[in-house]
Amino acid sequence: MKYLNCSKIIKENPRVLSWNDDIQIMHYRAHQEIIRANMCVPLNMISIVLHGTKEILGCGRKKVVRAGSGFFMKKGSYLVSDKIEDDEKKYESLIIFF
Numbered sequence: 001m002k003y004l005n006c007s008k009i010i011k012e013n014p015r016v017l018s019w020n021d022d023i024q025i026m027h028y029r030a031h032q033e034i035i036r037a038n039m040c041v042p043l044n045m046i047s048i049v050l051h052g053t054k055e056i057l058g059c060g061r062k063k064v065v066r067a068g069s070g071f072f073m074k075k076g077s078y079l080v081s082d083k084i085e086d087d088e089k090k091y092e093s094l095i096i097f098f
Helices: 006-012
Strands: 003-005 016-019 024-030 034-041 045-051 053-058 061-066 070-073 076-083 091-097
Touching: 003 006, 006 034, 045 053, 045 061, 053 070, 053 091, 061 070
Parallel strands: 003 034
Antiparallel strands: 016 024, 024 091, 034 076, 045 070, 045 091, 053 061, 053 076
16 A cells, blocks of 8 residues: 655645645646555645546545546545546646645
């Protein structure tokens, strides 16, 4: 199982559009599918899926978010998958941590 540390990803990602103590905005891309990774979310977040599908397992429920839709996540730990629907566009989302 893969582990995704959002704080580390944000700090090391050149696609971060803003970085301060209160709000981080990131243009996220995954070139390979991520299947059932443990994701630690240090802050509340809103994400808009631009390409692909995000699957979230948390609190005993599964949520599927397709391209063109968004979702809210409270800080915490989740099991997530990033699914690629189009090999040319890969998985892509805009994420706002606050």
